[in-house]
Amino acid sequence: MNKENSMSQGDGVDSLYAMTTEEIEECRKHLMIGGGTRGGPVLHHGKGVRVWDIDGKSYIDCTSQSWALYLGYANDEIWQAVQQHARRLTHVHQGFDTLPRFALARKIASIAPPGMSRVSFVPTSALALEGAMKLALKNRPQSANFLCLWDSYHGTTLGTMGASWITTRSNGQYVGGSRFLPLTRQCVRAPNPYCYRCYFGQKPETCDLMCAKMLDLTILKGVNGPPAGLLMEPLQASGGQIIFPRRYVEAVREICDRYGIPLVFDEIQTFVRIGKWTAAEYYGVTPDFLVLGKAVGGGLPLGVTIVRDGLLGYDPDTEELHTFANNSLSQVASLKLLEIIERDRVLDSVNRIGEYFKEGLLRLQAEFPEMGDIRQVGLHIGVEFVKDPESKLPLEAETKKIRDEAMRRGVIFGLAGVRRNLLKIKPPLIIGREECDEVLRILGDSMQAVFR
Secondary structure, eight states: OOGGGSOOTTSSOTTGGGOOHHHHHHHHTTOOOOSSOOSSOOEEEEEBTEEEETTOOEEEETTHHHHTOTTOBTOHHHHHHHHHHHTTOSOOOTTSOOHHHHHHHHHHHHHSOTTEEEEEEESSHHHHHHHHHHHHHHHSTTOOOEEEETTOOOOSSTTTGGGSGGGTTTTSSOOGGGGGTTTSOOEEEEOOOOGGGOTTOOOTTTOOOHHHHHHHHHHHHSSSSSOOEEEEOSEESTTTSEEOOHHHHHHHHHHHHHHTOOEEEEOTTTTTTTSSSOHHHHHTOOOSEEEEOGGGGTTSOOEEEEEETTSOOOOTTTSSOOTTTTOHHHHHHHHHHHHHHHHTTHHHHHHHHHHHHHHHHHHHHHHOTTEEEEEEETTEEEEEEBSOTTTOOBOHHHHHHHHHHHHHHTEEOEEOSSOTTEEEEOOOTTOOHHHHHHHHHHHHHHHHHHHO
């Protein structure tokens, strides 16, 4: 283990960062982890877009640690604000008002779509989505079943697991959530748009939105009673970085309006990353409930549920109560994050760098036709690998080898949950052109090692 990277003396964690390899292996025996890609490096410290392992090896992190570190590792301004606040308050019960909670509620409302002005905070993303589900049920008496889309991912709590692909055979086998069906809320699924491999054999230039028509038919014939709501990622992430056509999203809004079904946008991964504050803004479609999480806490746990005006919100009689729902440290971090995004025009940078990334990927695609499809909006980027552009045969084993080869060379990529032939490229939003060039070079070298 490289001791040169240990933290400074007197910081109170010297012994922790001095753990030997033998101690780490002993600790590993006691640890249970229910998900995520294992077998990678033991991370030690990070700064900006880079992270170092316990052996001193550096990586550019194109996963932003589950897409959650928008300003990268150890942002000085965020942690200075958190440290200053921690001298005043840390844990505060949900029932007590605090200045950070007031300020963040106002700020979130100011960047939410017009007509969405009420905000609720919870400790995590999935709980925020469950909150939207609660309120949808409250606003839709006599309803029971939720709708969701094929290959969606909304979390692994008992409330959200039934709406996630992990309860189905979407990736070829039953995993994870399929083991807890007696306790999960079951959802009725409708086809997702997947233009690269249209389930209905349609071409983008002649598409008549059969997926939207199937949603309409599912509502008419496939749901018992009035649906409680439709849960939807406007851009599917775990499903394959799939970008939905604008007219499909518009059609979904029209269908929900026609049947009086609350529309819930799961924006846990799209918020800011796609070059707009929200996907609702990107598509010009306002949902009834909008859910934020992951990066919104500036690197600390935070989930946000936003409610459209005119709908019933929470009554303070234990409809929604969590010990750490009023996490003032996360709220302060979030306020600083949003301040920096506005001040430094991060949204503009996301669009510029995203296009720069796409241009580089297209150049690589000319050399490697195995890069079957490149999907990019802002820094929400995916590359689907296939045997050839005609057959589109998925290359799952090869995609994993590319990921492993890139990690060995110093870049961390992600893999999609459903389509394991999909490489995710979702770095911190502060990545610059030189770092993009390094990522593209290592990706090219990794593909050369795997395909040639």
